[in-house]
Structures are given as C-alpha cells and as structure tokens.
Amino acid sequence: MDPLVPTYAAYLGLTVPITLWVGSTLRRNGRVFLLDVFDGDEDLASAVNHLLVVGFYLVNLGYVSIALKVGAEVTTATQAIEALSLKVGAVVLVLGVLHLANLYVLNKLRRRAQQSAWTDARPPVAPDAVWGNVLPGRA
Amino acid sequence: MSGAAVRHVTVLYDARCNLCRTARTWLERQRQVVPLEFLAAGSPEAAARYPYLDPQMTLEDLTVVGDGGEVWVGAKAWVVCLWALDGKRGLARRLSSPALMPKARSVVSFVSRHRRSLGTYGEACDCTPA
Numbered sequence: 001m002d003p004l005v006p007t008y009a010a011y012l013g014l015t016v017p018i019t020l021w022v023g024s025t026l027r028r029n030g031r032v033f034l035l036d037v038f039d040g041d042e043d044l045a046s047a048v049n050h051l052l053v054v055g056f057y058l059v060n061l062g063y064v065s066i067a068l069k070v071g072a073e074v075t076t077a078t079q080a081i082e083a084l085s086l087k088v089g090a091v092v093l094v095l096g097v098l099h100l101a102n103l104y105v106l107n108k109l110r111r112r113a114q115q116s117a118w119t120d121a122r123p124p125v126a127p128d129a130v131w132g133n134v135l136p137g138r139a
Numbered sequence: 140m141s142g143a144a145v146r147h148v149t150v151l152y153d154a155r156c157n158l159c160r161t162a163r164t165w166l167e168r169q170r171q172v173v174p175l176e177f178l179a180a181g182s183p184e185a186a187a188r189y190p191y192l193d194p195q196m197t198l199e200d201l202t203v204v205g206d207g208g209e210v211w212v213g214a215k216a217w218v219v220c221l222w223a224l225d226g227k228r229g230l231a232r233r234l235s236s237p238a239l240m241p242k243a244r245s246v247v248s249f250v251s252r253h254r255r256s257l258g259t260y261g262e263a264c265d266c267t268p269a
Contacts, residue, residue: 121144122143122144122145123205123211123218123219123222123223123235124218124222124231124232124235125211125215125218125219125235125240126215127205127209127210127211127215128210128211128212128215129209129210130207130208130209130210131191131208131210
C-alpha cells in the first residue's frame, strides 16, 4: 500500500477531532459572551453563536482539506511522521489564530454593546441629593 | 438607573488648591462625552447658581451638579467626572462597583483631607467663600 495513505488517515484522524474540540469549546464559552452582548437575549445569542461556530468549522475543515496533500516524498515511516507532524502543526496554528481572532471579535462586540448602553444614560452612581427644579441657567 | 439622562455637569472644585487645579486641567484636556463645566467652589457665581448648596461643604469635597439637579459629592463626584469622559466609562463603572467604591471613597477622602499639604495651597485664589 502507498505509505501516504496511512499518513493521510492519521492526519485526518488527528486534525478533525482537534477542530471539533476547539469548535465545541468555542460554542460553550462563546455563548456566555454573546449573552452579555445581547443583553441576556438567549435566542439571539444562541443564533449568533451557532453561526460563528459554523463559520469556524467551514474555514477550518476547508483548510484541513486543502492542506492534506504532502509535497515531499514519503517512503519511510520516519518521513511519514515528519510530514504528519508538519501538517498537524500547521493546522493547530491556524486553529489557534482563528480561535484568538474569534475571541477578539467577541470581546469587541461586548465592548461596543457596553459603550452604547452607556450613551445617553446616567452616571453609575446614585446622586447624594436631587433638587426638583432645573438649575438656573440650564432651563 | 431610572430618571432622565444627565447631559451636562457642573464641577465645583476648590480653586485655591494646586492639586485641584491640576485635576481640573487634566479633566478639561480629556475628550468629554458629557460636557463638564468648572466653577470655583465658594465663588459668588456658584452661590448665585446653586443657592441650596453649602459653600463650605463644596469647598471641603469635590461636588458635581447634574443638569437635572442631581448632586454628587466626593468619590461619587469623581466617578461622575470619569463617566463624563470618553473612554473612561469602563473605569467609572468598575470604580462604582460595591467592591471598589469603599476603597475609592477612602482614597478620595484621604487626598481631600490632606490636599493642603499636598502641593501648594492658597495661591492664585480668585474666590472667597460667600
């Protein structure tokens, strides 16, 4: 049998579960962020979370698929392990970058939601006293 | 928090105190989301505009008055000042949390009590308590 076939099998056997694992982590923890962003709206948070996770899976599995082909010649077990390691390493790095980018986006969304919630609002502390009349000069 | 939005705040500060003037200058240089107006505490103008505020009290502690008649004093006044600045609302919100507010209160009251010995005091005094 072509020695590349077990290499490819091992590659897919490693990268697909890692992608699924990162995706499920993202799904579980991203929801908390999104709930905060959307002010506790469960439906909207779940929907956006699902869309983000689907996008994540598409990009990652697409990359895993494209990066499958090994360019170098593989005739020995050592060469197979080396090629495998290089490929898996690249996939894990891409996963890491995507994951951090996702976190960045989630945090940005959260910040923006907080900022806009504060516009036109009142200070976060209750006044010590309030006079009913509008102040002179500000009427 | 309920009630109308605060769109303008007047800051009554002790203009005799160097530290307070430095703080005023710093606040003035920041980008403001809610405009801050500065008024020397105890000045005739302050007395004319806010007759219900005790001039001695406004000289002792930083006092902030909102356009709806709200009055904040001391650490709360500082939180309102920060809240009025662009990019400082996160800080204002954190400071106002139950965990940090007592700390902020003790720091502000410490600085306020010792401001006469922190830096020069009494120079460039353009105000006398009414």
